[in-house]
Amino acid sequence: MLHIDTDSISKMQSRYQANFFNTVSGFKSANLIGTANQNGHTNLAIFNSVIHLGAKPPLLGFILRPTTVDRHTYENIKKTGYYTFNHVHESFIEKAHQTSAKYDRKTSEFEACGFEEEYFDRFHAPYVKESHIKLGLKFKEEHLITANDTILIIGKVLHAYLDEKLIAEDGSVDISSAGTVTISGLYEYLRTTKLKKFEYAKP
Template identity: 60%
Template structure:
C-alpha cells in the first residue's frame, strides 16, 4: 500500500487517528501524577514521555491541545511539580482506566484502584504500585503551532527504583522491571532484549 496526503483526508477520523498513532512505532507507557492547588490527586496515562538529557536530567512529554480541560497541565502550572511512573504488566488495566475523562474533583487514583504514595515533602503523588518512579520539577513549555500541542519539559529531582534493576554500567533493565510499551492509544506490549551492541565507530577504510 502506498499513501499520500490526498489519501489521508479520505480516511475515517478514528481510523486515521489509530493509523498515525501507531506509525511512529512503540512508545513509552507512563502515569503522570499531580496535585491541584487543594492537594486533590490527579493521575493520567501518557504515551509521549521522552528523554531530553542527562546533565541536567531532563524529561519531556507532549500535551494535547488545551481546547478542553487538561487537569495534568493545569496542576503542573499551578504547583510546578509532577511525577512520571512506569506502567508494568501487573497494573495495565488500572493504569489504562486513568485515560477516562473524570471531572477534576474525582481522583483517578481512587477510580482506577491505584494508590497515591507520598514521598517526603514532594509536591506531587507517586503511584505506589509502580516499580520505577520519577519526580520532576517543571522547567519550561514549548508551544507547537502546527497542531496546538505543547512540549512540557521537567527536571528530574527524585528517583525511586529498586537497585536490582540497575546494571553495572548504569542502564536500567526495563524488561526485568516488566516496564511495558504502548502501541497507539490502547495496546500494551512486553519488552524483550534482542541484542546489546557496542558503541558504533566508523569502519576502517579498506581501500
C-alpha cells in the first residue's frame, strides 16, 4: 500500500494536491445555493460542502472559501439573511456545474446557466424550480477557520419542499429515489444506490 506522508505532500504539484485531497476525503453533497441581493438580483452557485449540524433545531452548514475575492453568495447572505439549498439531480448536472464559473456581479447564474427561479411563501431568496428537494434557510452565525481562512456558514432550515412520497414513515428522506447526485472532488458527479438501511444501533 502506498504511504503518503507530510514530506510527500509538500512535494506535490499544487493542482495535483488539490485534486488528491478533494477526492480522498470521500463523496460530498451537491447543492445549488440560491441568493438574492437587497434589490432582488439573484445569484446561484454550486457547493459541495453542505453538512448536517443538528436536527433540533434543524441546522445546516457549508464552507465558504476565503473572501480574498468577491463572494456574491456570501455578500447576499450577510445583507439579507436568507438563502436556499437546492439538491442537484441527474437531469441538470452540466448546468449545475456551469454555475461554478466566475460570472460578474451583474450576471445571474439562473439566466446564464438555464435555471428557472422559483419563490414560495414570500421568502426572499430564490429556489431552483428544477430541483426536487429545496430548503429555505435563515443565516444564524459564521465561524472563521483560521487554519485556512475559510468560513463555516450556519443556517437554520425554515422551509422544505419535496415530494411527500420521498419521506418514509420514520421521517427519513429517500434522496437516492429523488435522483440527488453526489460529487467526488470538484468536477465528477455520481449516482447513488441504496445498499441497506439499518436499525438504530445499540450495545
